[in-house]
Amino acid sequence: MVLLHLPRTHISLCTHFSLFSKPKTPTFNIATTLHPILTCKLFSAPKSTLSASESIPISQFPGNHIETPQEFETPIEIHPEFETHIEIPLEKLFVPPETEVKYTDSGALSTRILKGSNILLSKYARDAQVNQAEFVKSSVRTEDCPSDGLPEFALVGRSNVGKSSLLNSLVRRKKLALTSKKPGKTQCINHFRINDSWYLVDLPGYGYAAAPQELRTDWVKFTKDYFLNRSTLVSVFLLIDASIPAKKIDLEYASWLGQNQIPMTLIFTKCDKRKKKRHGGKKAEENVQDFQELISGFFETVPPWIMTSSLTNQGRDEMLLHMAQLRNYWLKH
Template identity: 40%
Template sequence: MIKKAVFSVSNSDYTKCPKTDKPEIAFIGRSNVGKSSLINMLAGVKDLAKTSGKPGKTQLINHFEIDGRWYMVDLPGYGYAVVSKSTKSSWEKMIRGYLTNRANLIAVMVLIDSRLEPQKIDLEFITWCGEHDVPFVLAFTKADKLGLEKTKVSIQRFLDAAKEIFGEEPQYFITSANKREGKEELIRFFEAEISEYYEALG
């Protein structure tokens, strides 16, 4: 259970992020996938991460300190956003730099809209993560929007596509920020990963 979540710092340069003395779990996904809503639901703070109907709202690497023990990191979305090509390019460079250089990054939650057919950009991103040894986990969002059966079918399509890439299904969670679905499972996962990180440090 998360007891205290506070904003720490925003940066456009991973080298200026907080010291790597606490584990980090980052959140990323296609623009407008419901990232900020999921972060707020998990943290139990309504406006911790800024939500917007306009894609591309998150433009920096945002660190939130959780219980003084670890960081939840909100990364800019990839894909469609109402920004210039040069801005998109700088985002991509910033995201790649962060993901491949943070020694304390223990998991990347890749958010996938559970309502959609498998999106090429999502599959390309998890492929890139695999190629660069970035430890990712899938979090399917907006699971309350289609109904149980349609959601299951949609999620399985994505998992099948991912299995073609990796030979097995990636670890995944099913979430709904509106109905708080998946919160307990994700918190348990975070706690296990964080405990493992600190145990490895001795």
């Protein structure tokens, strides 16, 4: 085991809140795999793999038995054709803070894993259901954001990655965050208050070449200032299009978040899509694994990740449960 010394000694090394990247300038070659990572093992376990294939409804957890208002969309049943299946090595699981890893007598992992992810469930996965969502305000400066101290999760990604659609899927509202066929429409820090107790934050998309250079520069400036100086930010959810091969700009963005020790979860979108050979000819799960291999050389711990689809609502409950356990831990500490 490689012993690592981090500045945040009061929190376990292998937690979401101590995620950081190796201090070097990233250079990416998407056609090749980066060098192996020196990792801290999350726990001792048999050398085997396990599948995050079991769906865990939000209603099975404390505080989640809430009637869905009529204004919210009806959940969409996922067709078996769109089911994803990834074998996850034990050392690449994400273990939330204060989570006990349990095994059966035969040595199999008995702690539950969120479907389509590498995330173990913790005792903090409660009050995850969304029963109220409202737009609060748009801001162009971090200091103009809401000052009520509520915890928040920021959604960011390349333009046209499906960010607004995912936000609408999370709250089961068709038009809470307006979607557009023209990428780059979101140009502010948009706060949406959930259950009067926490925020979802929609940030400007990056990498849209058609936007004026001056405007794109401003987006990057105030977005990164928000990441570095927003004290109520629990985690950044970095959206990656899983229907296409890895993009250099996404790899660089993930590395920047890691270098600055900003808690991050990778959210792979459009996992229902099957691209033709001209787009690489790979399944979503293959692109997910490729992306993780490409960034692994720049991280000491494995980032949490979830596969999603706004079309089928795949990953919706998993994202809400993950946000709940991070949020409740953050509030306690």
